[in-house]
Amino acid sequence: MDFHIPQKTQELLDQVRTFVEQQLYPIEADAVGKTFRELLPTLEAKRDRVRKLGLFIPQISKEHGGVGLSFLDYAMLCEEMARSPYGNYVFNAQAPDAGNMQILIQFGTAMQKKRFLGPLLRGEIRSCFSMTEPDRPGSNPTWLETTAVRDGDAYVINGHKWFTSSADGASFAVVMCVTDPDAQRHDRASQIIVPTDTPGFQLVRNIPCMGHAGDDWASHAEIRYENCRVPLANRLGDEGAGFAIAQSRLGPGRIHHCMRWIGIAERSFEMMCRRAAAREVAPAEPLASCQSVENWIADSRAEIDAARLMTLHAAWKIDQTGARSARTEISTIKFFVAGVMLKVVDRAIQAHGALGISDDTVLSTFYRNERAARIYDGPDEVHRSLVARQVLKQYASQ
């Protein structure tokens, strides 16, 4: 077991840490009260800097114009980028585009790569992933209502989706549609690329969440697909392979989410420690001298370290034996790390008192945006159930 981080990787992590601290932290205060669209010129200028540093799309191989990092190195980089809410976006490594890039590289045809992947990699367009429906349980993605029916050389898509993140301003959606309702559960759906200017693509609204409807990349849309006609050539992979493609995207994606959450937890932890050391509850009596605050600090340190080790171990296992055999580890970190991150952010807010819930620090943004971590990409309960079933298998055989 070697916990040593190679020098080259450490230098890259330091470089990204410095960039995020110097270039992105100042944007956070400036962003209060602004829409995401109003921030775009600033964020585009930062993207240009990232391009010049040769760090754009760090999750992508050199062959496709990225940095060409190993899975483990990229996982560590996710932590650094996520210390600011703008980090992933500025490096063009944000969800849902990063997942769409991955499946287009893996399953896309030459036409799909040229028309959709190329501009996405270059950061010229954005995309979204449209699977969850208001009238079906998102935690069971094999049970969907949206259909794609063949008509000559086209599919005609009808359905109602919601929580399609970042649809506002996206150029295309990857839509999960039922193409064969009579097939086996896991073979019913296909993923189909729908340009958002297709007649019948209707963005109903950006759904207000925690008091903010958001806009552009920072939003979650309700969408109706009404007789949307797209060429058969817009299907990703084989007909019926939609669920398998979704799984191939979600496994590695969960590692990236977990490392992103660790970045958020680590930044919140540092803010909590600074506040505890600097704030006096009485003359010459720092907040840090209160035992409950010591407990928050000690517990947070232990939990973040455990979360990071578990996540890096899962990433290592994916590297060694593939995502399928690391299913239990991936489910374990999905609920564990989300919980750790939310606890640490909450403690940091508590340590800041009223300042913690104000928008004068980034903590309120973390709190508002990240509660969803226990719901998307599989709610906690679904992952806990998978882990428990795997564990119990051994006992059943005894």
Ligand SMILES: Cc1cc2nc3c(=O)[nH]c(=O)nc-3n(C[C@H](O)[C@H](O)[C@H](O)COP(=O)(O)OP(=O)(O)OC[C@H]3O[C@@H](n4cnc5c(N)ncnc54)[C@H](O)[C@@H]3O)c2cc1C
């Ligand atoms: C911020 C955010 C962004 C999102 N982005 C996208 C996106 O870009 N594209 C997209 O397609 N979807 C997206 N989603 C949707 C997300 O994937 C779903 O919300 C998620 O899969 C849960 O589905 P649901 O909301 O329908 O909840 P349901 O499936 O109705 O589940 C509700 C609750 O029931 C419980 N539950 C469900 N199943 C079980 C079970 N088997 N055992 C025990 N308890 C259970 C859980 O507590 C769960 O939270 C996003 C969601 C959020 C909050």
